[in-house]
Amino acid sequence: MCADLTADLVVLGGGPAGGHAALAASGAGLDVVLVDEGAAPGGQVWRAPGVAVSNHAALGPDHRAGEALRAALTASKVRVLAGHRAWLLQAGFTVHAAAADGAARLQAPALLLAPGTTERVIPFPGWTLPGVMGLAGATALLKGNRMLPGRKVVVAGAGPLLVAVAASILKGGGTVAAVVDLGSMPEWLRGVPAMLGRPDLILRGLGWRALLLRHGVPYLTRHAVLRAEGDNGVASVTVAPVDGDGAFEPGGNARRFEVDALLVGHGLVPASEAARSLGARHLHVPALGGWVPELDGLGRSSIAGLYIAGDGAGVRGAAAAALAGAQAGLAVAHDLGRIDAARHTAEQAPLAARVARAARFGRAMAALVRIRPGLIAAIPPEATICRCEDVTRAEIEAAFDEGARQIGQLKAWTRCGMGPCQGRFCGPTIEALAAQRGIAAEAFGPMVARPPLRPMPIGTLTGDFDPAALTLPPSLPSS
Amino acid sequence: MRIAAGVERGPAVTFSVDGVAVAGHIGETVGAALLAAGWRDLRSGPGGGGRGMFCAIGVCQECVVMADGVVREACRLPVRDGLVITTRRLRDVR
Ligand SMILES: Cc1cc2nc3c(=O)[nH]c(=O)nc-3n(C[C@H](O)[C@H](O)[C@H](O)COP(=O)(O)OP(=O)(O)OC[C@H]3O[C@@H](n4cnc5c(N)ncnc54)[C@H](O)[C@@H]3O)c2cc1C
Ligand code: FES
Numbered sequence: 001m002c003a004d005l006t007a008d009l010v011v012l013g014g015g016p017a018g019g020h021a022a023l024a025a026s027g028a029g030l031d032v033v034l035v036d037e038g039a040a041p042g043g044q045v046w047r048a049p050g051v052a053v054s055n056h057a058a059l060g061p062d063h064r065a066g067e068a069l070r071a072a073l074t075a076s077k078v079r080v081l082a083g084h085r086a087w088l089l090q091a092g093f094t095v096h097a098a099a100a101d102g103a104a105r106l107q108a109p110a111l112l113l114a115p116g117t118t119e120r121v122i123p124f125p126g127w128t129l130p131g132v133m134g135l136a137g138a139t140a141l142l143k144g145n146r147m148l149p150g151r152k153v154v155v156a157g158a159g160p161l162l163v164a165v166a167a168s169i170l171k172g173g174g175t176v177a178a179v180v181d182l183g184s185m186p187e188w189l190r191g192v193p194a195m196l197g198r199p200d201l202i203l204r205g206l207g208w209r210a211l212l213l214r215h216g217v218p219y220l221t222r223h224a225v226l227r228a229e230g231d232n233g234v235a236s237v238t239v240a241p242v243d244g245d246g247a248f249e250p251g252g253n254a255r256r257f258e259v260d261a262l263l264v265g266h267g268l269v270p271a272s273e274a275a276r277s278l279g280a281r282h283l284h285v286p287a288l289g290g291w292v293p294e295l296d297g298l299g300r301s302s303i304a305g306l307y308i309a310g311d312g313a314g315v316r317g318a319a320a321a322a323l324a325g326a327q328a329g330l331a332v333a334h335d336l337g338r339i340d341a342a343r344h345t346a347e348q349a350p351l352a353a354r355v356a357r358a359a360r361f362g363r364a365m366a367a368l369v370r371i372r373p374g375l376i377a378a379i380p381p382e383a384t385i386c387r388c389e390d391v392t393r394a395e396i397e398a399a400f401d402e403g404a405r406q407i408g409q410l411k412a413w414t415r416c417g418m419g420p421c422q423g424r425f426c427g428p429t430i431e432a433l434a435a436q437r438g439i440a441a442e443a444f445g446p447m448v449a450r451p452p453l454r455p456m457p458i459g460t461l462t463g464d465f466d467p468a469a470l471t472l473p474p475s476l477p478s479s
Numbered sequence: 480m481r482i483a484a485g486v487e488r489g490p491a492v493t494f495s496v497d498g499v500a501v502a503g504h505i506g507e508t509v510g511a512a513l514l515a516a517g518w519r520d521l522r523s524g525p526g527g528g529g530r531g532m533f534c535a536i537g538v539c540q541e542c543v544v545m546a547d548g549v550v551r552e553a554c555r556l557p558v559r560d561g562l563v564i565t566t567r568r569l570r571d572v573r
Binding site: 037039044049050051052053059085118119128129130131132133134136137138140141142144145146147148149150151171172173174232233260387388389390419420421424425454455 | 480481482483484485486487488489504506507508511514515519520521524525526528529530531532533534535536537538539540541543554555557
């Protein structure tokens with residue numbers, strides 16, 4: 001069964017960016033369909049709890065912001081299509097989406113992408129063990145299911161999610177054996193001037209730190225995970241000191257913790273495949289997380305009618321995402337002739353200053369999760385890089401030795417990135433390994449964005465879809 | 480482990496995983512209910528090693544199981560009474 005819907009604007013992604021884009025466009029008189037694969041809008045940071053929550057106050061500002069967004073969408077004319085995963089985008093624009101019990105085809109002259117991010121995890125021996133999970137992924141379990149990823153955990157990696165996740169686990173009744181931070185206190189302090197614009201977030205962060213102190217949780221700065229071990233799942237995590245580049249200190253004092261979960265993450269990567277599948281021009285900007293679309297200040301891409309907003313256009317954080325969404329939503333209304341230039345300028349004005357301030361905060365956080373070359377260099381040859389196909393670093397280095405200089409060659413020669421996750425988790429690491437060989441990201445290229453945009457159980461792809469309608473982007477040469 | 484404070488779990492349900500009965504609550508995902516039951520290993524990687532939930536948002540595909548005969552992501556699939564899950568452990572070992 002395939003439902004056909006037409007609208008003025010389709011918004012892909014119902015997080016802070018997509019949600020506020022839909023509200024702004026709808027408020028300006030556009031007929032908007034908002035599609036998201038989640039059971040309800042909210043996205044990652046404002047995720048709707050799947051289980052009922054009896055004490056909303058205890059869940060804090062992210063939860064309240066999500067409740068407010070969901071209430072505003074319900075009160076608006078936006079048509080929300082939840083539980084639908086968009087898997088193919090066509091110029092003009094048509095969005096093919098699939099749900100557990102059917103499919104939908106959405107048509108509109110304007111398309112606004114707000115797909116958010118996926119997590120970057122730099123590999124180490126044992127990272128494929130059950131019980132090792134992404135740090136951002138842990139928030140999904142905590143928020144969506146009110147479930148602890150383990151009883152006793154190590155929280156490791158970089159950036160502001162470290163303390164946020166550790167504090168949530170303590171509040172939920174779990175034990176945090178240690179927080180293991182690549183960053184140092186001086187690095188955190190360098191971000192303070194940019195953070196001063198958001199005293200609320202500073203206070204929240206300090207509150208989390210205080211909770212860790214009260215629980216006596218060791219906070220190891222300038223440390224990284226050396227390995228995780230266990231038979232059927234992670235049972236212990238060994239960590240060791242690193243320098244500012246992420247390289248393990250020779251003779252550094254390694255420490256081992258017994259745990260049943262390791263939550264580890266090294267930043268976020270914009271989900272650029274949707275925009276790239278339509279041919280929008282992209283740039284490689286490490287400070288924004290990787291490949292990001294070329295946009296004007298209001299979310300207009302290099303393709304007429306295609307708009308992109310939020311962390312999917314470069315990681316700047318939730319507050320900036322919501323504002324950028326509203327900016328882009330208004331721009332669509334203006335470009336489709338629904339609001340005149342005067343009203344457009346007037347409504348954009350208050351957003352511009354706020355988005356600049358919010359983005360400054362986001363950038364300070366992004367600096368903490370920059371890729372550290374020493375940590376990449378320290379990945380041992382036997383470590384798995386591509387989880388889907390079990391490709392090791394040694395195999396990837398062998399392909400470089402044989403002359404691979406583009407991502408397409410590396411994929412064809414080693415099978416890395418060919419599995420069901422379509423290179424989303426190995427891609428950033430392979431790019432960093434290429435960089436260590438002096439290969440520029442622009443020459444190496446991003447993985448070709450092929451449909452399905454997100455993995456799909458094959459049954460859901462059938463229906464009345466015509467495969468001949470597929471426009472595949474050209475592949476990179478494989479030799 | 481389920482967080483107790485401030486949470487009202489949905490009605491209790493029972494589903495089966497490789498023939499073993501597992502308890503869950505409406506509103507939870509299969510992956511989360513399995514974690515609460517101490518079950519982390521959901522499938523085998525190509526080299527045979529165990530794999531479990533990793534991204535928790537439906538991207539990495541490490542958590543895929545067969546649910547009533549269809550491939551589904553355990554991290555996104557809601558539990559329901561009588562759901563029959565088979566894991567893909569040790570099946571695709573080379
Ligand atoms: C797993 C995860 C957890 C995070 N947790 C936090 C947190 O706790 N605190 C914090 O400050 N930041 C968190 N972040 C960072 C987060 O990226 C931003 O803070 C914020 O959520 C960005 O808003 P956004 O609207 O740009 O994207 P998101 O909030 O990521 O929203 C994007 C939405 O698009 C949907 N989507 C994407 N592709 C498709 C598709 N093909 N079909 C249908 N729907 C699709 C997703 O389901 C999602 O709902 C997290 C990121 C990730 C990846
Ligand atoms: S854990 Fe990644 S898809 Fe389910």
